[in-house]
């Protein structure tokens with residue numbers, strides 16, 4: 001099977017080359033460019049394409065891939081909100097993903113953001129480098145015995161609940177389905193209650209019509225003053241303009257974001273001044289209590305190996321016509 005691999009970074013190539021030694025039936029061609037309608041024709045002559053969260057797997061791309069004979073799209077991600085699933089079904093293109101490669105990788109990053117915001121680590125780091133050893137502007141609060149509100153208790157949210165519990169926090173959660181494995185130390189509450197009582201709110205639900213902009217000015221107003229908000233899920237769970245309004249209202253002690261609404265446009269890869277000037281992400285960065293990382297929650301050695309292994313196994317399963325729990 002020949003796979004065209006889009007948007008290759010050196011770490012992707014390393015982890016896939018290591019794992020592919022165990023899959024001799026698979027041959028991979030690595031491309032730096034991402035998958036968009038303009039680059040989809042390059043897939044001619046391949047059996048499958050491998051895409052990422054940044055790829056545009058919308059209707060136009062799928063039509064072109066279909067014309068070029070592609071019947072399998074391998075997503076090396078858990079999220080699939082960048083895929084037009086209805087179109088894929090119509091065209092008979094199979095979409096497979098990597099559902100849970102390392103929930104702990106993302107949850108640990110969410111907690112890293114929460115702690116870094118709380119204890120102003122980015123500010124402390126810069127101050128000390130400039131020989132300023134004063135503590136002004138660095139005051140945080142104990143997480144111990146405070147309330148963590150986890151929205152979405154699937155694989156990553158569950159790992160986050162465990163971490164918060166380990167820090168001695170009271171853990172409450174909101175989900176449309178309750179996870180019985182958490183019953184010993186997590187109390188499920190309504191979204192309203194979670195917003196009202198949490199000192200730390202961390203988002204771990206997928207982006208869907210029902211969760212789009214779930215954090216907006218109305219939900220922000222319901223939060224406690226001095227709350228820390230962390231989003232490692234998808235940017236559009238948060239309405240950025242409203243978040244900025246909330247920050248201006250001094251609602252937040254800190255905001256930690258690994259994902260942001262403009263991500264799909266790769267706004268920070270093209271660092272032209274004009275784009276940055278009109279970017280809500282750049283506006284967010286102007287606030288001293290906001291910390292943004294570049295969608296790196298998944299980025300650990302363990303997670304990258306697991307992503308490569310599962311993606312290659314998905315390809316083999318598709319090649320053998322097997323059903324899989326990783327079909328989207």
Ligand code: NAI
Nearest residue numbers: 079152153154155156157175176204205206232233297298
């Ligand atoms: P999952 O599918 O295991 O869990 C999602 C949970 O959200 C489920 O329990 C579901 O019932 C719940 N949910 C659905 N609708 C909801 C709603 N309206 N309100 C509250 N909860 C709702 O997914 P997993 O693996 O835990 O991933 C969560 C998200 O994390 C993914 O959708 C993805 O967007 C993001 N992610 C981010 C990464 C990063 O590098 N920053 C890496 C991997 C995933």
